Amino acid sequence: MSVRLHPHAQTRLLERGATEEEVIATVESGTPFAAQFGRSGFRRNFPFNAEWQGKVYAMKKVEAIAIKENEDWLVITVIAKLF
Template identity: 75%
Template sequence: MIVRLHPHAQARLIERGATEEEVVLTVEGGVTFPAQFGRTGFRRNFSFNAEWNGKVYATKKIEVIAVQEGENWLVITVIVKYF
């Protein structure tokens, strides 16, 4: 399986504090959920224990919205939540 990132998703990585490795791990091993327009969502928590925007958080949750292309996935967007 290959996980590719749409340019929109690549831009969201930078501004939201995720890495491409975290996105791939989320698609490969995250919990799936149905998303709008027939897309698939993936969700996974990562230990963070670091500062983001001036506040320290223990956990970073990555949510990925993707479209399946045969056996591969095209990531459309990435959402990051800190807690």
């Protein structure tokens, strides 16, 4: 199984403060959930302990919304939540 990122997801990485490595780890070992339109979602928490947009956060939750293509996953968007 491989994990690829759609160009839309690549753009969202920078905007939302996630890394490609975090997204791949989320798909490979995160908690799966059902997403809209028959898509699959995956979520995973990561230690953050850093500043983002002027505020310090301890944790980051990464959510990847993906579609299955044969045996591979294509991530179409990424959401990062800091807390």
